[in-house]
Amino acid sequence: MNQLISTKMNDCVKKLFFLAGIILATAGCQKMNDKHKSWLETGEIIYIGKVDSVKIFSGNERILFRYWISDPRVKTLNVAWSLGRESIEVTVPAHLPAEPFDLYIGRNEKDITEGVHTFNWVTQDQYNNKSVIFEITGNVYGSKYHSTLINRPLISAEADGTDVTLVWGEKISEDEVEVNVNYTTTSDVPVILRCSGNERISAVVNDVKLTAPVTYSTLYLPEPNAIDTFSTVSQTIDISIIR
Numbered sequence: 001m002n003q004l005i006s007t008k009m010n011d012c013v014k015k016l017f018f019l020a021g022i023i024l025a026t027a028g029c030q031k032m033n034d035k036h037k038s039w040l041e042t043g044e045i046i047y048i049g050k051v052d053s054v055k056i057f058s059g060n061e062r063i064l065f066r067y068w069i070s071d072p073r074v075k076t077l078n079v080a081w082s083l084g085r086e087s088i089e090v091t092v093p094a095h096l097p098a099e100p101f102d103l104y105i106g107r108n109e110k111d112i113t114e115g116v117h118t119f120n121w122v123t124q125d126q127y128n129n130k131s132v133i134f135e136i137t138g139n140v141y142g143s144k145y146h147s148t149l150i151n152r153p154l155i156s157a158e159a160d161g162t163d164v165t166l167v168w169g170e171k172i173s174e175d176e177v178e179v180n181v182n183y184t185t186t187s188d189v190p191v192i193l194r195c196s197g198n199e200r201i202s203a204v205v206n207d208v209k210l211t212a213p214v215t216y217s218t219l220y221l222p223e224p225n226a227i228d229t230f231s232t233v234s235q236t237i238d239i240s241i242i243r
Contacts, residue, residue, distance in 0.1 A: 048073050050131035051121050056138040060228035061114065062106030063140050067121075070097035074123040074131075079103070081117045086110075092123070106140065114142030141222045141230070151218045151232045152179055155200075157239045162186055164208045164239055166216075168201040175220040177229065181205060181237075184212040214239060 049071025057064040069077070069092060080087035088110050090103060106112040121134040153169040168179060178196040185191060185207045195203050208214065215234040222230065 046129045048123055048125050048129050048131050050123055050134045051077070054121070054134070054136050056136065057225050057227045058139045058141060058223050059106070059226060060230065061112070061140065061142045062104060062228070063112065063117075063138050064227050065103045065105070065119075066100050067103065068098070068100050069123060071123070073125040073129075075126050076124045078122045078124065079105070080120045080122075081112070084120070086112070112140050114140050114144055139223065141226070141228070145222060146230050149173075149218070149220050149230055149232050151216065151235050152176065152201075154216065154235075154237065157214075157237045158242050159208070159210060159239050160242045162206070162208050162210065164205045164210075164214065166201075166203050166205060166237070168195075170199055171197075173220065175222055176218060177221045178219050179216055180219060180231075181214065181216045182234065183214045184209045210239065210241075
């Protein structure tokens with residue numbers, strides 16, 4: 001009798017383990033189906049080619065991008081910045097793979113603030129298939145940068161007749177590119193004299209009308225390949241008369 005009861009209990013245990021295995025297998029299949037559910041509903045995701053490369057040229061309240069796209073399927077390009085709050089979309093016409101395009105942002109219908117920006121580039125074809133994001137960072141300069149610029153210090157300005165010798169000290173910033181002198185000749189012709197150099201600059205300005213203002217300003221380029229230069233406020237030169 002005890003043996004019969006024991007046999008029945010063993011059969012019940014086996015059935016319970018069998019049912020538990022079926023339940024676990026069904027749950028596992030359900031989880032696998034959940035992983036593929038979105039793919040099954042939307043179909044295969046097709047990505048098109050992203051931009052091949054981008055060169056950045058910073059500017060005054062604007063920025064220039066020179067970019068290349070070799071995938072012929074690309075029809076539009078979207079560039080977003082400020083965490084996606086700002087964006088611009090342009091049409092990409094048929095072109096040769098090695099042909100570059102230029103894109104300006106700022107100082108037109110789409111403004112951009114001064115500072116460092118991260119730009120996300122996404123291409124799209126005629127069927128709304130998109131590329132993966134191409135990310136690049138660039139600088140935009142403006143009034144804040146402009147307010148930090150000062151003129152190169154002028155050491156002396158001496159006139160010998162109508163010839164004026166000007167001497168400046170060394171430049172105070174690597175961004176400085178040149179010093180411009182504005183004066184008028186004795187024939188009332190306005191002239192701009194451009195001077196440059198890392199060390200002390202000395203220049204002789206000939207045929208200067210000393211009764212007219214002589215001024216100078218210093219030009220700055222915030223980055224070597226920037227598209228805009230910044231000029232300081234013109235400073236009047238006090239000329240000492242030697243004779």
